[in-house]
Amino acid sequence: MAELALNNAIKRYGATQVIHGVDLQVDDGDFCVFVGPSGCGKSTLLRMIAGLEETSDGRMTIGGRDVTHADPAKRGVAMVFQTYALYPHMTVRENMSFGLKIGGTDKAEITRKVDAAAQILKLQDYMDRKPKALSGGQRQRVAIGRAIVRQPDVFLFDEPLSNLDAELRVEMRVEIAKLHKQLGATMVYVTHDQVEAMTMADKIVVLRDGRIEQAGAPVTLYEDPDNLFVAGFIGSPRMNFFSGTVTRVEAGGAVVTLPRLGNVEVPVALADAPVMGTAVKLGLRPEHFEPEGSIRAELTIDVIENLGGVSYAYSSSEEDDHPVIVEMRGKSRPSEGGRLAVGFDPASALLFDAASGQRIR
Known part of the structure; x- marks a missing residue:
């Protein structure tokens, strides 16, 4: 078993705390993606799991083993970096086998593992080439192959597609998703691109300022976000937010008035409605606008992306x-x-407290 568990994990640099008591469970075989804006702590947290950053406080286990302060080589992890980190003077085969050679693995076993990884990654025709003779996508596959041959308990990916062009990024994320299904391995993947997170993950962990804002399945975070930050970060294009005020409280919900849409009144079903006069934000995704919607409004269109x-x-x-x-x-x-008549179903709208940003349910 290769489940990963973090219990109140903390990272400090001197007096400055950058990771604040993270609790996380990644089940065996899960593809878990850390996502968030630059500086949110996702790469620092990944490096803590790898052992490249010391965990200041808390506990970390991999497969039930306490690895909080274990050496990186003894954690059972393999990391794929953003910059490939290949040896330029070595061939593909030598790059993929180097770690096993250093570890004293038998030559026949090295050959078997490297050939198996090359077949999985379709690198058989490039084994005698050096990195300078490879494309960016091929270099990244070599870096992944170097991780595969180690047969780790957990694979760690630190923004591995950031240096690739848009078309190759799509191809590589499909390849990594297929690789995960083929290996059935536990993977933790860091990205700032929420599209990558939505398309690849079994579990998404949204981070901000060294804290987990929400963790769960991609569809859950998309349809049922806990706060304004998660609602706005997950989804492309982003969710629309309309400032409003609770103008009436009714059985089973509240009525919210939205000045931005011509003071239209929107009834929102809620289990625990806020008091009248509460400042709120109403969230609505771009795809939820539909001509047949019961709530009607008109907008002046500035730009159209076709x-x-x-x-x-x-x-x-x-x-x-x-x-x-x-x-x-x-x-x-x-x-x-021109003017565009829009409508939407109030059942599609989400309500958030304007002051705290928390979801009102």
Whole structure:
């Protein structure tokens, strides 16, 4: 078993604390993605798991073994870095086998493991090449192969696709997802790209300022976020947020008035409705706008992004820094500068407390 558990993990640099009591359980065979903005602590947390950063306080276990202060080589982990970290003077085969040679593995066993990894990663035709003769995607596959041959308990990926172009990033994330299914291994993957997180993960961990904001399955975080930060970070384009006020409390919910949409009143079903006058944020994803929706409004369109089968209309206002984004499908689409009639179902809306940012349910 190769489950990973962190219990109140803390990291300090002198008097400065950067990881604040992280509790996390990654089950055996899970693909877990750490995601968040730059400086949120995701790479630091990964390096703590790898043993490249000392854990200041708390406990960490891999497969039930306490590895909190164990040497990196004894943790049963293998790490794939953003910069590939290949030896330029060695061939692909030599790069993939180097760690095993240093560990004193038998030559026949090294050959078997390297050939098996090369077949998984489709590197058989490149084994005698040096890194300078490989593309970026091929170099990253060699770096992954070097991790595979070690047969670790946990694979660690630190933004491995950041140096690749957009098309190759898509190809490589599919390859890594296929590799995970083939190996059935526990993987922890760090990225700032929430699209990568949504498409690859079994479990997403959203970090901010060294704390976990929310952890769970991608669909759960997308449809049922705990706060404004998670709601705005997960999803592309981002969720729309409308400032509003609770103007009426009813049985089973509240009515929220939204000035940005012409003071339209939106009934929101809630188990625990806030008091009248509470400042709130109503969240609505771009795809939830639909002409048949019961809540009606009009927007002035500033910019339209045409992406073929789908378009996104952006409507700005002087009162709000963020434009309203509306997803549109079909051939009938407005022109820039025109008016767009929109509607939405209030059941699609999420409500957040404006002061704390926490979800109101």
